[in-house]
Amino acid sequence: xxxFTLDHVIESQQFDRDLLExxxxxxxxxxxxxxxxxxxxxxxxxxxxxxxxxxxxTRTRFSFESAMRRLGGSVITTENAREFSSAAxxxxxxxxxxxxxxxxxxxxxxxxxxxxxxxxxxxxxxPIINAGDGAGQHPTQALLDMYTIVDAFPGVNDLKIAMVGDxxxxxxxxxxxxxxxxxxxxxxxxxxPPVCKMEGDIKAYLDKYSISWREETDxxxxxxxxxxxxxxxxxxxxxxxxxxxxxxxxxxxxSPELVFAMKPSAIIMHPLPRVDEIPGEIDGDxxxxxxxxxxxxxxxxxxxxxxxxxKE
Amino acid sequence: xxxFTLDHVIESQQFDRDLLExxxxxxxxxxxxxxxxxxxxxxxxxxxxxxxxxxxxTRTRFSFESAMRRLGGSVITTENAREFSSAAxxxxxxxxxxxxxxxxxxxxxxxxxxxxxxxxxxxxxxPIINAGDGAGQHPTQALLDMYTIVDAFPGVNDLKIAMVGDxxxxxxxxxxxxxxxxxxxxxxxxxxPPVCKMEGDIKAYLDKYSISWREETDxxxxxxxxxxxxxxxxxxxxxxxxxxxxxxxxxxxxSPELVFAMKPSAIIMHPLPRVDEIPGEIDGDxxxxxxxxxxxxxxxxxxxxxxxxxKE
Amino acid sequence: xxxFTLDHVIESQQFDRDLLExxxxxxxxxxxxxxxxxxxxxxxxxxxxxxxxxxxxTRTRFSFESAMRRLGGSVITTENAREFSSAAxxxxxxxxxxxxxxxxxxxxxxxxxxxxxxxxxxxxxxPIINAGDGAGQHPTQALLDMYTIVDAFPGVNDLKIAMVGDxxxxxxxxxxxxxxxxxxxxxxxxxxPPVCKMEGDIKAYLDKYSISWREETDxxxxxxxxxxxxxxxxxxxxxxxxxxxxxxxxxxxxSPELVFAMKPSAIIMHPLPRVDEIPGEIDGDxxxxxxxxxxxxxxxxxxxxxxxxxKE
Numbered sequence: 001x002x003x004f005t006l007d008h009v010i011e012s013q014q015f016d017r018d019l020l021e022x023x024x025x026x027x028x029x030x031x032x033x034x035x036x037x038x039x040x041x042x043x044x045x046x047x048x049x050x051x052x053x054x055x056x057x058t059r060t061r062f063s064f065e066s067a068m069r070r071l072g073g074s075v076i077t078t079e080n081a082r083e084f085s086s087a088a089x090x091x092x093x094x095x096x097x098x099x100x101x102x103x104x105x106x107x108x109x110x111x112x113x114x115x116x117x118x119x120x121x122x123x124x125x126x127p128i129i130n131a132g133d134g135a136g137q138h139p140t141q142a143l144l145d146m147y148t149i150v151d152a153f154p155g156v157n158d159l160k161i162a163m164v165g166d167x168x169x170x171x172x173x174x175x176x177x178x179x180x181x182x183x184x185x186x187x188x189x190x191x192x193p194p195v196c197k198m199e200g201d202i203k204a205y206l207d208k209y210s211i212s213w214r215e216e217t218d219x220x221x222x223x224x225x226x227x228x229x230x231x232x233x234x235x236x237x238x239x240x241x242x243x244x245x246x247x248x249x250x251x252x253x254x255s256p257e258l259v260f261a262m263k264p265s266a267i268i269m270h271p272l273p274r275v276d277e278i279p280g281e282i283d284g285d286x287x288x289x290x291x292x293x294x295x296x297x298x299x300x301x302x303x304x305x306x307x308x309x310x311k312e
Numbered sequence: 313x314x315x316f317t318l319d320h321v322i323e324s325q326q327f328d329r330d331l332l333e334x335x336x337x338x339x340x341x342x343x344x345x346x347x348x349x350x351x352x353x354x355x356x357x358x359x360x361x362x363x364x365x366x367x368x369x370t371r372t373r374f375s376f377e378s379a380m381r382r383l384g385g386s387v388i389t390t391e392n393a394r395e396f397s398s399a400a401x402x403x404x405x406x407x408x409x410x411x412x413x414x415x416x417x418x419x420x421x422x423x424x425x426x427x428x429x430x431x432x433x434x435x436x437x438x439p440i441i442n443a444g445d446g447a448g449q450h451p452t453q454a455l456l457d458m459y460t461i462v463d464a465f466p467g468v469n470d471l472k473i474a475m476v477g478d479x480x481x482x483x484x485x486x487x488x489x490x491x492x493x494x495x496x497x498x499x500x501x502x503x504x505p506p507v508c509k510m511e512g513d514i515k516a517y518l519d520k521y522s523i524s525w526r527e528e529t530d531x532x533x534x535x536x537x538x539x540x541x542x543x544x545x546x547x548x549x550x551x552x553x554x555x556x557x558x559x560x561x562x563x564x565x566x567s568p569e570l571v572f573a574m575k576p577s578a579i580i581m582h583p584l585p586r587v588d589e590i591p592g593e594i595d596g597d598x599x600x601x602x603x604x605x606x607x608x609x610x611x612x613x614x615x616x617x618x619x620x621x622x623k624e
Numbered sequence: 625x626x627x628f629t630l631d632h633v634i635e636s637q638q639f640d641r642d643l644l645e646x647x648x649x650x651x652x653x654x655x656x657x658x659x660x661x662x663x664x665x666x667x668x669x670x671x672x673x674x675x676x677x678x679x680x681x682t683r684t685r686f687s688f689e690s691a692m693r694r695l696g697g698s699v700i701t702t703e704n705a706r707e708f709s710s711a712a713x714x715x716x717x718x719x720x721x722x723x724x725x726x727x728x729x730x731x732x733x734x735x736x737x738x739x740x741x742x743x744x745x746x747x748x749x750x751p752i753i754n755a756g757d758g759a760g761q762h763p764t765q766a767l768l769d770m771y772t773i774v775d776a777f778p779g780v781n782d783l784k785i786a787m788v789g790d791x792x793x794x795x796x797x798x799x800x801x802x803x804x805x806x807x808x809x810x811x812x813x814x815x816x817p818p819v820c821k822m823e824g825d826i827k828a829y830l831d832k833y834s835i836s837w838r839e840e841t842d843x844x845x846x847x848x849x850x851x852x853x854x855x856x857x858x859x860x861x862x863x864x865x866x867x868x869x870x871x872x873x874x875x876x877x878x879s880p881e882l883v884f885a886m887k888p889s890a891i892i893m894h895p896l897p898r899v900d901e902i903p904g905e906i907d908g909d910x911x912x913x914x915x916x917x918x919x920x921x922x923x924x925x926x927x928x929x930x931x932x933x934x935k936e
Contacts, residue, residue, distance in 0.1 A: 039358065040358075046663065046664075048690055048693050050686065056392055058390045058392060058393060059411060061388075061390075062388050062412070062415050062416075066360060066416065069360050069386045074698075076690055077701075078682045078685075078686070078703075079390075079392060080680055080682060081682060092904075094904075095896065095897060095898065098915050098918075099896065099918050102918060102919035102922055103690035103922060104686075104690065272407065272411065273407060273408075280404075280406075291414075294410075294411050298415060352670075368704055370702045370704060370705060371723060373700075373702075374674065374700050374702070374724070374728075378700055378728065381672050381700065382672070386698075387700075389701075391702075585719060585720075586719065592718075603722050603726075606722075606723050606726060607726035610726055610727060
C-alpha cells in the first residue's frame with residue numbers, strides 16, 4: 001500500500017486515489033478495532049491535540065476530540081480561539097500558530113476565513129488539520145462523505161449521485177465534487193432552485209476530469225434514477241422573501257413518497273444537522289445512511305490522526 | 313447485594329431502597345479507595361464521557377468530570393451545547409443524542425427544559441445521566457443529599473428534617489423529598505415564606521408514602537427540634553417588591569443564635585452556592601456539613617459512573 | 625540542591641535565588657526529557673489540574689494544560705469561572721475554592737482582581753498557582769522571562785536590560801523587575817513615553833536591593849548598549865488622543881535599523897502577543913527569542929507542577 005505523504009490536511013484536492021484508499025482502509029481498521037475483541041492500542045498515547053476553533057462547532061470538535069481520545073491521546077481545547085486575534089490584541093494567525101507549535105503535537109483548526117488553514121500550515125512545524133475554513137474547505141467532511149459512498153458502493157463504478165439543495169454556498173457538496181473526480185464513470189445531477197445552483201468553478205473542474213454532470217430543479221424526477229441522494233439544507237437568507245424561500249424549500253424535502261420511488265439499493269446522505277428536508281419517518285429506512293455517515297466521521301478522523309503520526 | 317439495574321439516571325424516583333444502598337456503598341468504597349493506601353484502579357480507562365451542557369454549570373460539570381477522571385476515563389465537554397439546537401440550525405435533541413452516541417460512552421446532560429433527559433434516554437444507546445433539566449429533576453444532587461444524611465444518621469430512623477427557604481421553585485428539596493419516602497418514620501417540616509411554599513404534588517406524594525410533614529414559617533421555632541436543617545437560597549425574583557424580599561430573606565438566615573439552639577447531633581446542609589443564608593462564621597461548627605455534602609457529590613458520581621459500566 | 629518549599633505559587637517575591645535555580649534546573653530537565661531519547665515519565669498520572677479562569681486567556685491556559693498533559697496528568701477546565709461568583713448566585717471566592725479542593729489536586733487560577741490568588745491560597749488545601757490576577761502578578765510569566773535570560777546569560781552577571789513600552793501598566797515588566805533583584809550587577813533602563821513610566825514602588829524596591837536603574841525615552845539611544853531588550857505593547861487607551869498614541873507608539877517600534885545597531889550577543893524578548901512593536905522581518909534574527917520565550921513557559925510550568933507534587 002502507498003505511504004501517507006501529507007504533512008497537513010488542508011483541502012480535498014490533496015487526496016489522490018491511492019491516498020483515499022489508504023485513508024479508507026485505515027478507517028476500516030479503526031472501526032474493526034474499536035468494536036472488536038482486541039482493545040484498541042493507545043497509538044497516540046502522550047500526544048496532544050490542540051482544538052483551535054475560531055468559531056464554535058461542537059459537533060465537529062467532539063468528533064475530532066473523540067477520535068484523539070480513542071487513540072489514547074489527549075486534548076487541549078478552545079471554542080474562543082478568536083480571542084487570540086482579537087481587535088484589542090491583534091495577533092496574527094502566524095504568531096498564534098507558532099505559539100501552539102510549542103504546546104501541542106497536532107492542531108485541528110476551524111476558522112471563519114477561507115485560506116486560514118493553508119496559511120497556518122505554511123509555517124507550522126506540526127500537522128494542521130483543516131476543520132472548516134469559512135467558505136473554503138472542510139476536507140474531513142468530504143472524506144467521510146466519500147468513505148460512506150465507497151462503503152455502500154465498493155469501487156464506485158457507474159455511480160449516479162444527486163446533490164440536492166443549496167449547492168451554491170454548500171461547502172460539503174463542493175468538496176465532495178472534488179473527491180468524486182478520483183473515481184470512474186461517476187455522474188452528478190445537481191438539483192437545486194435556480195438561486196442556489198452549483199458554481200462554475202466546480203463545473204469546470206468536473207469537465208476537466210471528464211465527470212459528467214447536469215442540472216435539474218425537480219427532485220421528484222431525479223429520485224428514481226440515482227444511486228445516492230445527498231441532501232443539504234436550503235438556507236432562508238438566500239431568498240428575497242419568506243414566500244420565495246418556503247416555495248423553494250418545500251420542493252426539496254425528501255418525502256416518504258420520494259424515498260419509496262428510489263432504487264432499493266440507493267442510499268440517502270446528509271451532512272447534518274437537518275431541519276425539515278428529511279422527515280424523521282425516513283430514519284428507519286435501510287437506505288437512510290446519514291447517522292452512519294456522521295459516525296464515519298469518527299473513523300476517518302481516527303485514521304487521519306493515526307496516519308499523520310505513522311508515516312513510516 | 314442487589315445488582316445495578318438502571319440504563320440511565322434520569323430522576324430520583326428510579327431509586328428504590330436497594331438501589332440507594334448499592335449506590336451509597338459503592339460511594340463509600342470510592343471514598344475509601346481515593347484516599348487509601350492503594351491506588352484507585354482505572355476502572356473506566358478508555359471510556360469517554362460527553363459533558364453536554366445546554367446551560368453552563370461549572371460546579372456540576374467539574375464534579376462529573378472529576379469523577380470520570382478519577383476513574384481513569386476521559387472527557388469531551390461543552391458549555392455551548394445549545395448551539396446544537398440553535399434556531400438557525402434547528403436540530404432536534406433526538407438527532408444530537410444519536411450523533412453523540414457515536415462519539416462517547418456515556419452522556420452527562422444539563423438542559424434548560426424539563427423532560428429533556430428522559431427524551432434523550434428514550435433513543436440513546438449509551439447511558440444518559442441527567443445533570444439537571446430546567447424545573448425538572450437533578451437526581452445526582454438528590455442522591456448526594458441523601459448520602460450525606462445517611463452518612464450522619466445510618467438507617468435514617470425517626471429523622472426529623474427541616475427544609476428551609478424557597479421550597480416552591482427549589483429543585484433540590486423536591487428531589488430530596490422523593491428519596492426520603494424510601495426511609496421509615498421520616499418527618500419533614502417545610503419552613504418558608506407563604507409565597508415559596510412546597511407545591512401540592514410533593515405533599516400528595518409524601519402522603520401516599522405515609523411520610524408525615526407539616527408547614528411552618530418560623531425558622532426560630534423549628535431549629536431546636538430537628539436532626540437536619542436543609543437551607544436553600546430565597547430568590548429575589550419571587551417577590552413583588554424589594555422590601556418584601558428583604559423582609560422574607562432576613563427571616564431565613566441561619567444565625568449563630570439559631571445554630572446554638574440546634575441539637576448537638578444535628579447537621580446543617582445546603583446545596584450551595586449560598587449567599588447570605590448561612591453566615592461564614594457557621595462554617596467551623598461541626599454540624600455544618602455543606603462542604604462535605606458538595607464533596608460527597610464526587611463519590612456519588614464516581615459510584616454511578618462505575619455502576620453504569622459494571623452491571624454484571 | 626535546595627528543596628522546593630512553596631505550597632502555592634502566588635507572586636515573584638516568593639522566589640529566592642536558590643528556588644529560582646531549582647525551578648530552572650528542573651525546567652532544563654523537562655526540556656531535555658521532552659525531546660530526548662527516553663520517554664518522559666508520567667509523573668502526575670492520576671492527578672487533576674483545575675483551570676479556573678475568571679477571564680479567558682487561551683494562551684496561558686493552553687500552556688498550563690499542555691504542561692499538565694505532558695506530565696501525564698489530566699485537566700478540568702473553564703473559561704467561565706466568573707459564573708461561580710455571578711451577581712445572581714453571589715458565591716464567594718472562598719466557597720468556590722473550597723469546592724474545587726474536593727475535585728482537583730491543583731488549581732491554576734486566572735482572576736480579574738489583584739490579590740485573588742493570595743486569598744484563595746489562604747484557605748486552599750491544595751496548591752494554587754496564580755496565572756495572573758488583574759493588575760497584580762503573573763509569576764509564571766516572570767519565571768519564564770527570567771529563565772530565558774538565564775539561558776542566554778548564565779550567571780546573569782553585569783546584565784544590562786532595557787524594558788520598553790508601557791511600563792506603568794505592564795504586569796510582566798513589574799514582575800520581572802522583582803526577580804532581577806536576585807542577581808548581581810544587573811542594570812535596568814526603563815524606556816517609555818512619559819505617560820507610561822515605571823511606577824515608584826518598583827523603583828523603590830530596586831533601590832532597596834541596590835539594583836541600578838535609569839529612565840530614558842529614546843529607544844534608538846539605548847538599543848546599542850544593552851544585552852537584552854524586553855519589548856511590550858503600548859496600549860491605545862492610555863493616551864488622550866489617537867494622535868498622541870500614534871506619535872508615541874511609532875517611537876517604540878524595534879525596527880531592523882535598531883536591531884542592526886544591537887550587540888551581536890544581545891537578545892530580544894517580548895511577552896507576546898505583539899502588534900506592530902516588533903516587525904515580522906525581525907523573527908529570523910538569531911537575537912529574536914520571543915517564540916523561544918513563549919515555549920519556555922511550557923518547561924517552567926512543567927517544572928512548577930512537578931515540584932509542587934514532589935517536595936520530599
